[in-house]
Amino acid sequence: MKKIFLVMAAALLAAACMRLPQVPTLGEFTLPISGQKTEWTSTDYEGKPVLIVFMGSWCPYCKMAMPFIDAANENFGGQVExxxxxxxxxxxxxxxxxxxxxxxxxxxxxxxxxxxxxxxSGLPHVVIFDKKHNAVKMWEGFSPSLGQEIHDYLKKISK
Structure with missing residues (x-):
């Protein structure tokens, strides 16, 4: 009985020490806009869904995702930032x-x-935030189906 108790206590202690994944929120931040003298501020889009794709100019997979992101912006840019x-x-x-x-x-x-x-932890990294700016969908890395998956999800939330 003592062994079972010790094993359970150790398991509970290990579980308590583990970091549970958190659902990120958009939060409040400001970033400069390339090619402009203005900045983009997250709080300017309260009440509107936001899609952010984290990229690097050096990342070949990010460059491959650019047409998908442009297509999403063209199709849903009015309803989603x-x-x-x-x-x-x-x-x-x-x-x-x-x-x-x-x-x-x-x-x-x-x-x-x-x-x-x-x-x-990987690029490209796409996050969709709902109207309350809670993350509702994430993709990390590139796949040929990424554009269609983003399109389908945006179509679902922009109804």
Missing amino acids: IVAAFLDDTPEPVAKAVKEHNFKTKALYNAGNIAESMEV
Whole structure:
């Protein structure tokens, strides 16, 4: 009986020490917009769903996702705020990637701290936040079906 009690106590202690995944919220932050002298502020979109895709100008998979993000922005940009948040610290590499790939979606930069706070560990990393700015769907990494999956989910929430 003591062994069972000790095993259960150890299991409870281990479970208490484990970090449970948290559903991130959008929070309040401001990032500069590439190619503009203005900034994007998350609180400006309260009451509106937001899709953020974390990217890097150096990331080949992020560049492959750009047409998907532009398509989502073209189809749902009126109902959902869609932005690309580049981890690059400076605007120059972001502007170059945007121009090179004819990327039309609003491109933010210097998003490394925001990505870290949301525990982004791979790129591209797409997060959809609902009207209350709670994360409701996430994708990490690139797949050929990513564009269709994003489209289908945005169609469902924008009804």
